[in-house]
Amino acid sequence: MATCVKLKVNGKDLIATLQEFYRSVVASPMADQILAPMLPANGSMVMPTLTEDPDMLAAADPLAPSFPLNSAKMVCRLTRTDPGGEIAAVMRPCEIRAFVELVKLKQGSFDRLLIIGMDCLGAFRNRDYLKFVATNGKDSSRQFYSQALAAKPDADPSDQLAPACRFCDQPTAANADVVVALWGLDCEQEIMIYSQSDKGARLLEALNLETASLPDARERYLQSLTDKRKQLRQQMYADTTAATGGIDKLGAYFCACVNCYNCRVACPVCYCRECVFVTDAFDHEPSRYMAWARRKKAVKMPTDTIFYHLTRLAHMSLACVGCGQCSNACPNDIPLAEFFCTVAADTQKAFDYPAGSDPRAKPPLTEFREDEFSEIVGID
């Protein structure tokens, strides 16, 4: 059962309104603590922070264009075993999608979790965000959301947004228990919150707010926004496919890779405790390098770069949710999100498995059917 309520925005201050909403969530019987993006006491990078203290929520800044990490991994830390209380988590849509994948991989659980989703306005890359804050100070988040909400849905997204956000075609919070709706609403006056699950409906009932119904304008806005984003995404697929269509081009694409493996550390769905690429399987004997250099005429060091990226494609592209943290983590600005999203679109289509969308769908490599893919068997 879906319910929808509205929240009055006092003094046009959307952030204070959301903080007040989070306080009411923690005060309700539905949550003991809340994980929300908050400004630290010192410093300007907004980080997921767990609290039960209503006063602490004055630091909550959920509309900052800051996305330092995919919080799905943090929510897994909070839910991998019974936390002994109810937790609410404020998450971006791509964080929820990643969490759905991680739950399937038995890294976390929905059991004692209430997910608060939101119409996602996107975020900047870390270094761009820090520059933005340095210029605009305490007013940064308000400036960002005012501009983002005033933009036409079919306009080109701001250049400041991270590439993955610019071509994100799933900016609404599927699989959240409740969703804070912003688009298509007059956010200076009121915002709406609607539930997508029984748990979410119970929360909204407990909060005892005025019921409302989502305006048609929201649906139209979303349609227009996702149409525009899909178009940008298709263009991105085409560009990336052209830029990587051959082993030589692939080498050029990754020529700045220094094998730091930050993209894998930042990737929410790369969940192995120990990646094979840091095991001693890759501590090659010195004589191996000399043999490679002899056989291939020259060998770039560090080695195994393309091998690493292709292996990652095989290991995680079926679970890639397109959050763009790989690009955010790359010290040398390799367009990784574009690369992974482009290939993931193909692999996920081949198995009819849009990652992160259906909590009940099994990951493709964990199941099989007896009568499938017969066309790939045989050598004729």
Added chain:
Amino acid sequence: MSEFDPVIIAFVCNWCTYTAADLAGTSRLTYPPNVRLIRVMCTGMVDPQYVLKALLEGADAVLVSGCHPGDCHYINGNFKARRRIKLLKEILPRFGFDPQRLRLTWIGASDGVQFAGVMNDLVAQIRQLGPNQAKLQMVI
């Protein structure tokens, strides 16, 4: 110019295809020496990484060969392998690897003749296809 001599890495399962290779040997059937067999307990344990490593190191083709559907010693490892090969076939061609360079076959333990036939055909096909470009690149 001598004829191109391809290198083919074959991951074969212990219970069916490797046994078929044994049978081909004891039956004195001949097949080209271009195929390097790597015995694994089941095709279900062939991580996509093994295939990628072989192709990037310069193998001209990779063959994964296991039991016929229903015959897997571990009940369903071959079906799992098929999904992994399907995944790799979605990934590799976009980077210039011809789909023919990655093959999956089912060869039962008693199919010694079929084993020799498949190896002959595969080597002929890859010879015609020419060398894998990755061999000539610096990339690993």
